Amino acid sequence: MAEPKDGKPARADARRNLHALLDAAMEVFATSGVDAPVRDIAEKAGVGVGTLYRHFPQRSDLIVAVFRKEVDACAAAASTLAEEYEPGEALERWLDRFIQFVAAKRGLSAALHSGDPAFEPLPAYLMGHLAPAASGLLQAAATAGIVRSDVEAADLLMAIAHLCSPDGKGGITKESRRMVSLLIDGIRYNARGRP
Amino acid sequence: MAEPKDGKPARADARRNLHALLDAAMEVFATSGVDAPVRDIAEKAGVGVGTLYRHFPQRSDLIVAVFRKEVDACAAAASTLAEEYEPGEALERWLDRFIQFVAAKRGLSAALHSGDPAFEPLPAYLMGHLAPAASGLLQAAATAGIVRSDVEAADLLMAIAHLCSPDGKGGITKESRRMVSLLIDGIRYNARGRP
């Protein structure tokens, strides 16, 4: 994306503005939801709307780019946490990270159900990138005898997403937290197999 | 709604336009989804946008009114069908009616998840009116020994709604139809209790 179709690298200002736009969009979406006006994003990035539209021909392209970037960051956090903490702690912290990610998507769930084909591949992208990350953490924790070994990463993520997203507004509700806690306790149950 | 706050009935033209607007909105929403421009609806009703906005101060008010009217019509169909057909046939036909209703709500599911407080009471309205209707048909069919008697109307409706709505576009998919068929076969299973 930082390079045009031919091998030539993009111009320095183009790269700089692309980054600024992504950062600004991430912040604005988190603050005002994905329905925020494009002008707000361009302004926060210190850039004209023309520039924004050259990098992201449609508003939805920007949303998709931010979504993917955040998914990637969440996936990357799995490796980091796995190195820094022991299996149980790493899994717990990463699930918390994932919950924050899902809960912060104000307005995105509506966009996903809007029928706009631009958003159609997003759920698959999320699963494709986060399920392996979660799977690694789950297996490590299972090997350490902290959680059961028969939990599918995709099922766990899907369940958490469903429990957290109905929230509607920005933050996560206490109710969602309780339900997710139950779920996580569930994967700890009988971790070492029945005697 | 056809009468102002005081007892006086609304003027004839006001009543006429209200009806025309509701009919036009129903048709346009079915054709172009709930995101259709207000102007289209006003034009199809043969009315100016000013008139539309006097009757429905916000676009969402019109959506809500149409939704409620359709729910009411669907609920009323239950009585009609119960009189015209024997229990099994009546239930089957009504469920088909309900499926059409759910599947035709193009874009409405997105609106429901949009966080707009105007749409918040709609799911409860739907359940409040359709669950009793479905319950009556179910009980009659159960008494006739055609379906099981341990099926909750609300569960059945919710399940059908979930199976049909993910569709996205206007019509209902073959996949949804198959899943719903399975579900309906499920309520027929072991209808007369186990021997």
Next chain:
DNA sequence: TTTAATACGGAACATTGTTCCGGTTAGCAA
């Protein structure tokens, strides 16, 4: 430094929700 290619910015356009107001009409009374 010069130059060509590329990117930039923001004014202008298109679409759509919403408001406003001068003209029209329904319903009532004489």
Next chain:
DNA sequence: TTGCTAACCGGAACAATGTTCCGTATTAAA
């Protein structure tokens, strides 16, 4: 029937927002 008034109607005008366009500025290579 005629006249009157409150209520209603239509659509122009306003505001917000996605998108396009093009003259100007910047980059990077010669």
